[in-house]
Amino acid sequence: MSNPSLLILPGDGIGPEVMAEVRRIITWFGANRDLEFDVSEDLVGGAAYDAHGKPLSDETMAKAQEADAVLLGAVGGPKYDDLDFSLKPERGLLRLRKEMDLYSNLRPAQCFDALADFSSLKKDIVAGLDIMIVRELTSGVYFGEPRGIFEEGNERVGINTQRYTESEIERAARSAFELAMRRNKKVCSMEKANVMESGILWREVVDRVAKEYPEVELSHMYADNGAMQLVRAPKQFDVIVTDNLFGDILSDCAAMLTGSLGMLPSASLGAPMANGRPKAMYEPVHGSAPDIAGQGKANPIACILSFAMALRYSFDQGDEAGRLEAAIEKVLADGVRTGDLLAGEGVQPVSTTEMGDAILAAL
Amino acid sequence: MSNPSLLILPGDGIGPEVMAEVRRIITWFGANRDLEFDVSEDLVGGAAYDAHGKPLSDETMAKAQEADAVLLGAVGGPKYDDLDFSLKPERGLLRLRKEMDLYSNLRPAQCFDALADFSSLKKDIVAGLDIMIVRELTSGVYFGEPRGIFEEGNERVGINTQRYTESEIERAARSAFELAMRRNKKVCSMEKANVMESGILWREVVDRVAKEYPEVELSHMYADNGAMQLVRAPKQFDVIVTDNLFGDILSDCAAMLTGSLGMLPSASLGAPMANGRPKAMYEPVHGSAPDIAGQGKANPIACILSFAMALRYSFDQGDEAGRLEAAIEKVLADGVRTGDLLAGEGVQPVSTTEMGDAILAAL
Ligand SMILES: CC(C)[C@H](C(=O)O)[C@@H](O)C(=O)O
Ligand SMILES: CC(C)[C@H](C(=O)O)[C@@H](O)C(=O)O
Numbered sequence: 001m002s003n004p005s006l007l008i009l010p011g012d013g014i015g016p017e018v019m020a021e022v023r024r025i026i027t028w029f030g031a032n033r034d035l036e037f038d039v040s041e042d043l044v045g046g047a048a049y050d051a052h053g054k055p056l057s058d059e060t061m062a063k064a065q066e067a068d069a070v071l072l073g074a075v076g077g078p079k080y081d082d083l084d085f086s087l088k089p090e091r092g093l094l095r096l097r098k099e100m101d102l103y104s105n106l107r108p109a110q111c112f113d114a115l116a117d118f119s120s121l122k123k124d125i126v127a128g129l130d131i132m133i134v135r136e137l138t139s140g141v142y143f144g145e146p147r148g149i150f151e152e153g154n155e156r157v158g159i160n161t162q163r164y165t166e167s168e169i170e171r172a173a174r175s176a177f178e179l180a181m182r183r184n185k186k187v188c189s190m191e192k193a194n195v196m197e198s199g200i201l202w203r204e205v206v207d208r209v210a211k212e213y214p215e216v217e218l219s220h221m222y223a224d225n226g227a228m229q230l231v232r233a234p235k236q237f238d239v240i241v242t243d244n245l246f247g248d249i250l251s252d253c254a255a256m257l258t259g260s261l262g263m264l265p266s267a268s269l270g271a272p273m274a275n276g277r278p279k280a281m282y283e284p285v286h287g288s289a290p291d292i293a294g295q296g297k298a299n300p301i302a303c304i305l306s307f308a309m310a311l312r313y314s315f316d317q318g319d320e321a322g323r324l325e326a327a328i329e330k331v332l333a334d335g336v337r338t339g340d341l342l343a344g345e346g347v348q349p350v351s352t353t354e355m356g357d358a359i360l361a362a363l
Numbered sequence: 364m365s366n367p368s369l370l371i372l373p374g375d376g377i378g379p380e381v382m383a384e385v386r387r388i389i390t391w392f393g394a395n396r397d398l399e400f401d402v403s404e405d406l407v408g409g410a411a412y413d414a415h416g417k418p419l420s421d422e423t424m425a426k427a428q429e430a431d432a433v434l435l436g437a438v439g440g441p442k443y444d445d446l447d448f449s450l451k452p453e454r455g456l457l458r459l460r461k462e463m464d465l466y467s468n469l470r471p472a473q474c475f476d477a478l479a480d481f482s483s484l485k486k487d488i489v490a491g492l493d494i495m496i497v498r499e500l501t502s503g504v505y506f507g508e509p510r511g512i513f514e515e516g517n518e519r520v521g522i523n524t525q526r527y528t529e530s531e532i533e534r535a536a537r538s539a540f541e542l543a544m545r546r547n548k549k550v551c552s553m554e555k556a557n558v559m560e561s562g563i564l565w566r567e568v569v570d571r572v573a574k575e576y577p578e579v580e581l582s583h584m585y586a587d588n589g590a591m592q593l594v595r596a597p598k599q600f601d602v603i604v605t606d607n608l609f610g611d612i613l614s615d616c617a618a619m620l621t622g623s624l625g626m627l628p629s630a631s632l633g634a635p636m637a638n639g640r641p642k643a644m645y646e647p648v649h650g651s652a653p654d655i656a657g658q659g660k661a662n663p664i665a666c667i668l669s670f671a672m673a674l675r676y677s678f679d680q681g682d683e684a685g686r687l688e689a690a691i692e693k694v695l696a697d698g699v700r701t702g703d704l705l706a707g708e709g710v711q712p713v714s715t716t717e718m719g720d721a722i723l724a725a726l
Contacts, residue, residue: 090558125483249587253590
């Protein structure tokens with residue numbers, strides 16, 4: 001049997017640097033754990049625009065559809081700010097999500113013990129935090145039509161459409177309940193059903209799916225209250241399920257609670273392929289951080305943990321994922337820190353590569 | 364000349380209790396500071412539904428249009444959860460905002476010195492915090508058409524429309540810049556221009572308005588990053604301007620940073636009336652808190668501070684507003700606390716009325 005295939009799309013900014021460390025980790029698993037992958041690399045975002053004049057070529061799109069899993073670094077940068085909307089780096093990422101139909105975006109917000117002090121929140125509020133946000137990723141206002149800027153009378157109007165079908169809500173909800181069954185059996189669904197009809201339908205469908213999971217305790221919360229509760233007492237949550245736009249904001253809010261954005265991975269999953277594996281793309285939650293790109297300062301852990309998620313969700317290698325996560329916890333417990341994990345307390349930061357070295361040594 | 368008119372709409376849940384304290388404060392200003400108001404009271408939300416079968420009667424709407432300022436308590440409660448969307452308590456509030464054309468919603472997020480410990484954030488992150496969020500309140504996805512739940516093929520689809528005209532963005536932006544001129548001369552505008560065309564138009568119009576205020580430093584931030592930055596380092600902000608939906612979520616997130624939702628007022632302002640005063644409604648940021656309603660436990664400060672905002676923004680009585688705010692700071696410094704301001708440290712909470720007493724005494 002041939003090895004599973006991994007398509008690596010480092011993208012822009014710090015993407016290539018952090019992905020270089022992931023490649024070393026992948027190599028280690030091939031050499032030491034008998035887990036070999038056929039790895040290929042391609043362009044996305046600004047890098048793809050520079051090469052092909054668009055943020056994702058059709059060839060790369062086709063490769064992503066074929067791959068057993070895609071690993072993406074980050075996209076975007078000031079260089080591309082003035083590009084037309086349809087050519088911006090983000091469109092490459094959004095095309096991948098949409099055409100691979102990656103409807104379930106898993107964003108864990110976990111607080112690492114060694115880093116609990118680093119949060120802007122009080123330690124007892126965040127220590128031990130372990131939430132999973134399931135964000136619907138292929139619909140809603142990100143993709144709804146009509147959209148655009150139109151003339152109307154003597155001025156212009158900007159329009160976007162929030163749009164959810166029952167089946168779109170259903171599959172996202174089901175994926176949240178499935179996760180909850182393997183966790184603490186609690187799902188909180190967030191929308192604005194008090195203001196938006198799309199939120200009413202969302203709530204109704206989530207209630208229906210919940211009937212299939214009688215063991216799971218379901219609650220509903222308006223998204224504005226959700227943002228509050230995340231700040232007030234985040235440990236009340238286990239799994240949160242929400243739409244594309246609310247998920248964008250709430251997951252970033254949750255991510256920041258942990259104090260270490262450079263630590264957080266994500267998985268975007270779709271329907272099973274012929275080989276039983278889900279369509280899948282893994283990426284760090286952080287962005288392309290153009291301000292520190294190319295300086296060897298970036299924290300590769302979020303991207304490495306994204307590969308750990310790939311091991312778990314695409315390749316059914318939960319134990320190996322756990323091995324990698326444990327190595328990272330050890331390195332952190334040993335006090336190894338990239339610059340983003342320091343609050344200027346006199347500890348010397350390590351470089352991106354040195355962090356990779358430390359993790360490899362811990363493995 | 365006749366006295367200025369105040370229409371009081373206590374609404375549901377704790378609304379009537381907290382508003383009763385506001386009325387005592389209003390009476391005090393009449394008796395002691397020569398500031399007399401013609402006060403009338405009416406129904407909104409569930410209370411209006413119970414009386415008239417709808418969450419705001421046309422008569423009440425007409426009175427609100429005539430009033431020099433409206434003070435609103437809170438709307439909503441579990442009793443009304445199963446009502447049709449068009450009859451829900453929230454629709455009464457939204458009708459007031461829309462028909463009075465209250466496009467500029469001012470939501471200060473201020474951390475009171477005496478309460479800095481009460482935040483879930485570390486004290487140094489929030490002590491001295493003083494942000495003003497300007498939320499556009501009459502447009503966007505709250506009111507855009509088409510909206511509703513429709514049949515499509517063999518399933519249903521929930522649709523809402525995000526919609527902003529240039530002039531809607533312009534007037535909200537202008538109000539943010541005007542405020543910034545009286546504060547620290549910084550405006551940060553938040554949208555998702557990387558994903559939504561309405562955000563692109565938003566950014567463009569804000570840039571244009573900014574030219575009229577060369578002294579104000581303008582920045583732009585994606586709303587997801589905005590949520591992060593609010594949690595990470597909220598003191599970086601002075602005035603934030605954003606749309607209706609982002610404003611709903613981001614202002615609640617900001618409110619929670621202060622640790623004391625029961626403390627935060629808001630003002631919703633429209634265009635000047637014939638007498639030069641803006642159309643205006645003032646309300647606490649907190650909700651109707653049905654769980655503690657009728658028990659005399661609610662904190663009336665947010666509602667009283669909303670009246671202080673009325674003194675400042677509707678009646679040009681900044682000094683008197685300051686007097687009231689100072690009385691509240693004194694009461695807090697003296698350690699007087701309603702239950703929401705206690706984290707179980709053995710201090711005895713005061714009742715809603717006792718808090719009112721303390722503030723009157725401090726005045
Ligand atoms: C880069 C951007 C298009 C993207 C989004 O808005 O979804 C990002 O913020 C994210 O959360 O992955
Ligand atoms: C009650 C509700 C309709 C309202 C809103 O969503 O605007 C509330 O959350 C607010 O922020 O004032």
